Amino acid sequence: MIIVLKPTATQEEIDHIVQMIEGHGLRTNVSKGENQTIIGVIGDKTKLANTPIASLACVEEVLQVSKPYKLASRDFQPYDTIIEVGGVKIGGGNLAIMAGPCSVESEEQMMIIAEEVKKAGANILRGGAYKPRTSPYAFQGLGEAGLKILRQVGDRFNMPVISEVMDTQDVKKCVKYVDILQIGTRNAQNFALLREVGKTRTPVLLKRGMSQTIEEWLMSAEYIMSEGNKSVILCERGIRTFETATRNTLDILAVPVIKEKTHLPIVVDPSHAAGVWKYVIPMSLAAIVAGADGLEIEVHHDPEKAVSDGAQSLKPHKFATLMAEIKNIAPVIGTGKNL
Amino acid sequence: MIIVLKPTATQEEIDHIVQMIEGHGLRTNVSKGENQTIIGVIGDKTKLANTPIASLACVEEVLQVSKPYKLASRDFQPYDTIIEVGGVKIGGGNLAIMAGPCSVESEEQMMIIAEEVKKAGANILRGGAYKPRTSPYAFQGLGEAGLKILRQVGDRFNMPVISEVMDTQDVKKCVKYVDILQIGTRNAQNFALLREVGKTRTPVLLKRGMSQTIEEWLMSAEYIMSEGNKSVILCERGIRTFETATRNTLDILAVPVIKEKTHLPIVVDPSHAAGVWKYVIPMSLAAIVAGADGLEIEVHHDPEKAVSDGAQSLKPHKFATLMAEIKNIAPVIGTGKNL
Amino acid sequence: MIIVLKPTATQEEIDHIVQMIEGHGLRTNVSKGENQTIIGVIGDKTKLANTPIASLACVEEVLQVSKPYKLASRDFQPYDTIIEVGGVKIGGGNLAIMAGPCSVESEEQMMIIAEEVKKAGANILRGGAYKPRTSPYAFQGLGEAGLKILRQVGDRFNMPVISEVMDTQDVKKCVKYVDILQIGTRNAQNFALLREVGKTRTPVLLKRGMSQTIEEWLMSAEYIMSEGNKSVILCERGIRTFETATRNTLDILAVPVIKEKTHLPIVVDPSHAAGVWKYVIPMSLAAIVAGADGLEIEVHHDPEKAVSDGAQSLKPHKFATLMAEIKNIAPVIGTGKNL
Amino acid sequence: MIIVLKPTATQEEIDHIVQMIEGHGLRTNVSKGENQTIIGVIGDKTKLANTPIASLACVEEVLQVSKPYKLASRDFQPYDTIIEVGGVKIGGGNLAIMAGPCSVESEEQMMIIAEEVKKAGANILRGGAYKPRTSPYAFQGLGEAGLKILRQVGDRFNMPVISEVMDTQDVKKCVKYVDILQIGTRNAQNFALLREVGKTRTPVLLKRGMSQTIEEWLMSAEYIMSEGNKSVILCERGIRTFETATRNTLDILAVPVIKEKTHLPIVVDPSHAAGVWKYVIPMSLAAIVAGADGLEIEVHHDPEKAVSDGAQSLKPHKFATLMAEIKNIAPVIGTGKNL
Structure with a gap:
């Protein structure tokens, strides 16, 4: 100081x-x-x-001269953290490809999508059961019933699953069903929730707050880690700026900055950053070559009928095209050895 | 559409x-x-x-053509909502002056500050018991012990009290002690918490999210109101922009915009907007003439020793100067009939 | 350093x-x-x-520890700079009220508006002859013909006049007609233009760049001053942020920050900040009580027919109402001794 | 409408x-x-x-429903514009790699750097002669002497050259020396300058304004095109946001958005976006896979002694590494057929 x-x-x-x-x-x-x-x-x-x-x-x-975060800092741990869930490694040159619908809608829907994304090369299944919606009148998710479907379908296809938790009171319940707890952008500084997931030993994917600086984001990770849970995956999902042509502005520079400052893995969510499916493929490739440890992508077999975020969901064949391109590009920069 | x-x-x-x-x-x-x-x-x-x-x-x-909020819209209710807590009216030409320290530190501290702010003309006492701190290593508030002190001191000086709630699990407890529940900027889209305070009948002061648009802010109010709690007070506390000379950018234009779009009262928090005590007086006056229904101001008798936010706290004699200026200015624009 | x-x-x-x-x-x-x-x-x-x-x-x-600006700094000159144009003082407790249409359209239009704003209490006449329009297909101003009208009408009503200059090649011409040269927000870092107006001895009103930090803004003032022209008036006109409910976000906090860092006067342009006439009155009052040395306001007698910025122009009777309120409020904070 | x-x-x-x-x-x-x-x-x-x-x-x-730009719109011209300068094609699947120092310092410096970048695969030589510096006290460029050096060295290595023009009065002079006129971010809405370069037939590289929306940026291109100069290259160089960990935020999403809305080529300047040399390589690769038509990169053989922007300049061997990676990655997405 x-x-x-x-x-x-x-x-x-x-x-x-x-x-x-x-x-x-x-x-x-x-x-x-x-x-x-x-x-x-x-x-x-x-x-x-x-x-x-x-x-x-x-x-x-x-x-301020010293960094305010400690456990999350690369000064504290120089080598990359590798998190393993259900046999899938995240970090350290492995690519985690999390794919699936925005919302769990039904077992049938999840079965169709999981089969497709698994076949194309995804290694983790996503699906929302508790949905943070701007409007109280919009669909709020299936809740525990959705978690059950997600678990079943994940088991069926041998894929670990990730889903969002929004309330401290739901953490224990979610831990029973999911392999990775997701903290959404609107809860990135919900410190009570960060502490609560920090008390579990389930890996946490921490989305960056919409207007959170990189330093504040690492402080949110520090909240989780200071409670004993060291398995934090950071997720850049776009920040809020003056530009309105896209839903958010993907802060691609955050990827190398994060790799420099912390040992934690970082994935990118191009679907929420762009808000439009047609920009998802170029943004996914950009994230990989920028050094990201993976992607979280919304995929839906019938976006017109999706109950949420249809506009930004890739159809399965587009997702397969993307995966093929990733497999070509990743080796050039020496990543994706697990794909 | x-x-x-x-x-x-x-x-x-x-x-x-x-x-x-x-x-x-x-x-x-x-x-x-x-x-x-x-x-x-x-x-x-x-x-x-x-x-x-x-x-x-x-x-x-x-x-989108129609507004997504309904209960919060002035189309739904054309006249100003007036919220009454412990004999103090908020809205409709009355000025709510909420003053006190950032954190409740001790009964002695609260007694000193409450006496000073009451004497100067404040009509609501503020004090934080649960503190949202960027760092997990910083002071996190006295919790329920702090709420008890706040209640006692408020009763002693016949002032209604306001304090922040951060976790759905604390709502019931907080309702026992406070007259107004405060939702902080980092929880402005913590929908689980909004629903929970919406289920109570205690008035809620809803701070604007750091990067929340006015429309999204009204949607957060709608979450509370849709659960049955119609007593929502909006609080502009500065937004995040590129400017770093001040802690936040006070969006003073939000005041007349809010007065046009909604019937709910709006107060301004100049302390968090500025982050520096010396800008608090001009910003408070600006808020009043812009049409705000009140202020929330941090006051501390010994800022050098405050456990949080000392840099932005007014000393009691400065607060008294401010109140004197408000009493002179408010009548010019036809507000503050209760002061 | x-x-x-x-x-x-x-x-x-x-x-x-x-x-x-x-x-x-x-x-x-x-x-x-x-x-x-x-x-x-x-x-x-x-x-x-x-x-x-x-x-x-x-x-x-x-x-960086030292400030990068020198001539503009209050460390360099502790007392307020007072700029005098045609008998009107700007700074040091005097309020400069610059009013008039966005664009000079005709002599008749200028005569009508000048008479009204003069009567209501404005002391400087504004009118654009060179217009920076986002579209090349929109009306670009009357050019030198507009400057002539502005000068004539200003002389007729004994008001100094202000108008924007956009090109280094027009500076000499503009200096012949106007008392204050205006640099627009889009040219706030057009360093060639800043140098050129710095070589004149005509006072310069320097609008803040749309996304310029306060420090960068003072560096732009420094460009002008370093060429020998010490008469710089700063003008806060709203910054660009994520909020779209208003044309810009009025950074009202910039007023006390500027008063602390520099000896130069600062005025506020509420018309461009808000973009909507109905917010102009509350923002004008807010600017005055925040400590501004004046206002620049768009007034038009027939906004429906204005060739530019009609939506944000006050009608003369609204402007008169505003002036009456300013005269009541200014003395409370000890300013406006010249009104 | x-x-x-x-x-x-x-x-x-x-x-x-x-x-x-x-x-x-x-x-x-x-x-x-x-x-x-x-x-x-x-x-x-x-x-x-x-x-x-x-x-x-x-x-x-x-x-507004219709787009305000016409000539720049892909509705107006559906196929990609390909601009050719000195035998180098820009757009339509060709990659323009513009490299060189921030400032032209001396003939010797330019010779060293040009030889290195040419050898590594750059096809256009950059070098600033007129420098837009935030401070009036910083090095402002060699002016016409710098342009002469740039031209000579470009001819020597058979590379077309690009340099910035900042003043309408310098346009004629610059056209004599350079193959591409650059408009800097601070002049992106200097409409007088846009018109002036529009009157030439020299291709123009138009940097995006620091807080310019994509639509406004295309309107700036429209200014140039409406004067008859159809050879406009857009350049994304980072926008201003709340994040301070990097000099700017690279809006990588702008690349596919621009490719959709306009037929004009777009290049990315990762050096100014990042402000730190170590992020330049990942950002360059990200730009290419996102669909950019090229890069503008600062390279200096001795960054410690560079008169400007040393911190963000790549050393020649790092630039050579980058070019090798680009040559591997570009074919995967079907671009760079000219490399």
Whole structure:
């Protein structure tokens, strides 16, 4: 932490701050520049978490130097985390391809789609049972009945399954059915929920908040990890910007940034980023070559009749085309050894 | 709803869409322009919620005409909603001034601050017991012990109290202690929580999500209202933009937009918008003349020692200055009759 | 400037950077923390402008401490700049009320509007002759003929006039006719144009770029001032964000931030921020109480027939209402002594 | 164009609007819904450009249906535009690889870099002579002397050259030296400059404005094309968002959106998007597989000594690695037949 003082700061004020900091058991390094004095703070800055140095009249700015996340940081663990669910590896050069419908609608629907995506090369089955809908009047998901169908169909095709949990009260129930718990973008800073899934030992896919910085996103991962659950998969799904031509703006740069800052795997959800199925294939390929550890893609055999997100769902034959292209491209950049 | 077709759409495709829509019991109005055909849909569009018209190959765009919120709309209720808590009216020309510390720290702290803000003219006491902190390692609030202190001090000074709830499992407990339940910006689309507070009859202050559009914000209000709780107070607290000179960007334009679109009262939180105490007074005055029904302001007698948000807390004498200015300005625009 | 090194930086690397910096005639302060070494740079950092320290492999981050603007900074000049045009003072507790149509359409139109706004209390007349339109097919302004009308009508009503200049080749011509040169939001970083108006001695109203940070905006002012023209008026006109309910988002917080960082006056343009006339009055009042030194407002006697921006223009009687409210509110916060 | 009326609109008001529109020689289609009346406008809407229908009291919203750009639209020209400069094709399955330093510094520097990038496979040489710098005190480029060097070195290596023009007064001079005129992000809506380069017949690379929507960007292209210059290359170079971990956010989704809406080629500038050299390779590959027609990349043999943008410049051996990967990946998606 670096404290930049105003040019007008007096020696008395400087001494006051130095005493305040050293009173918390930290060391300081005072550097007088031509216009301004700067105080460097050495030691464990969490001791100052509740000391509002920035509010002192003589302080111009407080700059953070250390990263606020620890367990999620690559400084803490230099090698890639590899998460294994039901025999499928995520991270470390393996590609996780999660595919399936936005919502679980029926056993028949899930059987049709699972068969198709499995055949094309998907290795994890997705399907929503609890749906976060902008409108209270829209279809809200089948709930536990949906989870049961998802589990059955996953078992039938020998695919681990992933589904979203939205309420702390549903976590225990979801853990019984799914292999990966998904936290949606709107709950990316629902800290009660993050803590609750952190108490389980089920891997968690953590979607980035719609307007969450990369640093805040890693802090959300830290919430989960600080409760003991180290199996966190990050998911970039588009951020909110001024552009309205697409549902969201896919922050593709987040992929290499995340690979640099953390050891956790990252997957990309091109369906929610684009909001339109025809952009899903190019965005999927872009994610892979940018270094993503996998994809989460919405696939539906009959998008016109899908109860949610039909507009952004790929039909199975398009998904198969995409998988063929991924298999060609992945080796060029040395990934996808599991496909 | 208006469906804009591509210039290449065939008569067969047009007929297909018309049948699809009419099959749901709605009427259509087909208008052939020079380049494009447009289909207007007449009737209750919620019947089409699960029909992904936008994904059809011949459709260029689907434009929404009707507002997706109903109970929250001024079309539904033209006159201002006035919410009354413990004798304090919110809305309809009355100003609600909610003041107090970010976090409840101790009974002594609350007593000192409550006495000061009451004397200056605040009519509702705020204080956080459950704190949404970006870091899992930061102070997380006193929990139920904090709620008890808040209640006691509120009763002592005859002030209704407001505090944040973060988890569906805490709603029942919070309702026992507080007069207004606060939903924070990070939970603005935590639909499970919105439903849960909607089931109570305790008024809810709903902060706008950091990157929530005004329409989505009203949809969050609709979630609460659709469960039967009509007492929703909206709170603009700054949105996230590219500007980093301030913690957030106060969307002051949201105030008149909200007054036009909904009958619900709106208050402004200048403390979180600015993130720096010295901008709180001008922003508070701006909110009042823009038409806000009140303010939520962080006040602390000793910001240097506050356990959270000290940098943006006003000292009591500054708060008193602000209240004096509000009392001078409010009558000019015909508000604040209760002050 | 502060250079944060990676935890892995070697002594050799540290020495290399120190030598590099000292080779430019600057001093360093090396501080070894528990995890990381930090190098403070003391002296004139512009000497390092072309040294890409951030690109060195051992550097994690480079933090700027000094402000990059000088002439525009309040550190450079602590008292408020007051600009005087044709007897009207701008800044220092005086309110500049610039009103008039978006486009100069005809002498008759200008006469009608000027008479009305003058009567209501406006002290500067606005009118566009060169119009920056998103479409090349839209009305582009009357050009020099428009400037002549504006000048004549301004003289007739004894009002200084302001109009936009868009091309370096038009600056000399514009200077002959107008009292204030306006730089539009789309040219806020047209550095050739900034330099050119900086070479004149005509005051310049500099609109903030649509997505310009406050610091970058002050750097644009610095471009003008560095050429010798110290009479710069800043104009907040709304920034671009994700919200689409209004044309732009009025960054009202920019007003107190600007008052703190610079001695230059700031006015607010609520018409372009809102894009809808009915929000102009509340936003104007908000700007004044937030501390703005004035307003720039679009007024048209017949908005239905205006050739541009009719939707956001106030009718004269609404403008008169606004002026009456400003005269009541301004004294409360100690401004508007000239009204 | 579709005009949505308020539920309270009277028959008289509806008739007034219909007359107004038909008075401009357009046809209308009035559709009365259950709550609201909607008026569709049929015919050439540019006739209504100066009629502010949205400002009428009875109008709730005006929705645009037709695209505002014509010459740039794929409806106007369905096949891909291929631009040829000095034997290099841009568009239509050919990849344009523009590489070189941010600034032309000296003939020696240009010779070294040109030799390296040519050898690795670049086909166009870039180098800035007029530099748009945020600070007036930073290096502003060598001007015409820089253009001369660029031309000489380009000729020597048989590479067409591209350089930025910032002022209408410099266009004629630049045309003498360069094969492609570049318009920078800060001038993306400098309409005077767009018109001026539109009057030449030299191809123009048009960078997207930092906060320009895709539609506005195409309108800027339309400005150039409407003056007769049809050779416009679009360049996505990152947009401004709330994320600060990278210099900009690369809007990779813009690539397929642009390919759908326009026949003009699009290239991506990963250097300015990322702002850090180490993210340039993954972003370049992502751009290619997303469908871009080429790249503009900053390369410098000695980034530590570059006078500008050293931090984001690739060293020649890294650029060679990138080119090798592109040659492997491009055929998979059927592009780069010219490499």
